[in-house]
Amino acid sequence: MKMNRIVALLLLLVAFSCKDDDDAPAVEVKPPRLLSEVAVEDDAKIKEYLKTHFYNHEEFANPPADFDFKIKIDRIAGDNADKIPMFDQEELKSEVITVLSSAFGRTDGEEVSHTLYYLVAREGTGESPTIGDNVVLQYEGSLLDGVLFDGWSTPIKEYLSGNLTRGYGNGVKKFKSGTGPIENGDGTVSYEGYGVGLIFIPSGLGYFDKPREGSGIPKHEPLIFKIDVLAFEKDTDFDGDGIPSILEDLDGDGNLNNDNTDGDAGANHRDIDDDNDGKPTRDEIEIDDEGNITYPDTDGDGTPDYLDSDS
Ligand SMILES: [Ca+2]
Ligand SMILES: [Ca+2]
Ligand SMILES: [Ca+2]
Ligand SMILES: [Ca+2]
Numbered sequence: 681m682k683m684n685r686i687v688a689l690l691l692l693l694v695a696f697s698c699k700d701d702d703d704a705p706a707v708e709v710k711p712p713r714l715l716s717e718v719a720v721e722d723d724a725k726i727k728e729y730l731k732t733h734f735y736n737h738e739e740f741a742n743p744p745a746d747f748d749f750k751i752k753i754d755r756i757a758g759d760n761a762d763k764i765p766m767f768d769q770e771e772l773k774s775e776v777i778t779v780l781s782s783a784f785g786r787t788d789g790e791e792v793s794h795t796l797y798y799l800v801a802r803e804g805t806g807e808s809p810t811i812g813d814n815v816v817l818q819y820e821g822s823l824l825d826g827v828l829f830d831g832w833s834t835p836i837k838e839y840l841s842g843n844l845t846r847g848y849g850n851g852v853k854k855f856k857s858g859t860g861p862i863e864n865g866d867g868t869v870s871y872e873g874y875g876v877g878l879i880f881i882p883s884g885l886g887y888f889d890k891p892r893e894g895s896g897i898p899k900h901e902p903l904i905f906k907i908d909v910l911a912f913e914k915d916t917d918f919d920g921d922g923i924p925s926i927l928e929d930l931d932g933d934g935n936l937n938n939d940n941t942d943g944d945a946g947a948n949h950r951d952i953d954d955d956n957d958g959k960p961t962r963d964e965i966e967i968d969d970e971g972n973i974t975y976p977d978t979d980g981d982g983t984p985d986y987l988d989s990d991s
Pocket of ligand 1: 917918919920921922923924925928948949
């Protein structure tokens with residue numbers, strides 16, 4: 681509201697000052713920045729960061745007896761001038777992920793490759809979750825300038841294809857969990873041997889130009905997460921329709937939110953009637969005593985019943 685008034689006032693002032701001047705430039709309205717343009721910029725920012733900062737690699741390589749397995753990052757300078765930049769550590773890895781600008785409400789049809797960087801400081805002793813799993817973790821999110829915007833220092837459960845950024849979910853699934861929860865006898869639990877690391881997210885795999893209000897995240901800003909991947913629920917079935925979420929990624933592109941058979945409000949992993957024929961998915965599949973799922977195709981047209989609205 682306040683903003684609108686200020687804008688209105690500014691427009692009025694501009695209109696006023698241009699009144700008697702035919703040569704004055706028209707009010708400039710900036711077009712929204714292109715995903716492709718910001719992607720290049722973000723990648724350069726992240727690389728620059730990785731080349732000018734180091735983490736406590738030595739402690740992870742040879743853990744002191746009392747080491748807490750927390751990542752510490754600092755700039756390469758002064759006493760630390762001889763440290764190895766994260767960019768040159770072999771535990772830094774990356775993955776290219778394609779983002780459609782339509783994911784941010786754009787209509788320009790852009791399809792832009794983004795590089796997600798992640799650094800595995802400690803390999804977990806367990807398995808890796810999929811992008812369709814509930815994961816128990818701890819994290820700390822910051823901007824490249826070190827300003828913290830979010831964090832959770834006790835175990836929290838998150839659904840990797842839920843209301844999270846693609847960069848975050850795709851980063852977390854690169855890590856392995858540990859063992860636990862282990863009861864400490866005083867009402868608390870702990871985990872051992874869990875994966876620890878960093879995720880570097882370009883804004884196109886983050887919030888791009890739509891960070892939540894009050895989140896402290898500016899538009900078009902890369903994000904860094906320190907994460908501890910403690911545990912996960914293997915084959916999480918988020919909507920409880922009998923099919924593990926990861927198996928609802930029908931096109932197999934690692935994005936569960938773009939598979940929506942009936943075109944309603946819910947992608948299949950969060951829809952209990954995937955073909956909207958009134959019969960719950962759970963009643964259109966068969967699950968045996970060992971948990972094996974079969975997908976009947978009654979009319980034999982190649983589309984299983986649960987995805988076939990006319991059978
Ligand atoms: Ca499901
Ligand atoms: Ca998909
Ligand atoms: Ca649906
Ligand atoms: Ca159905």
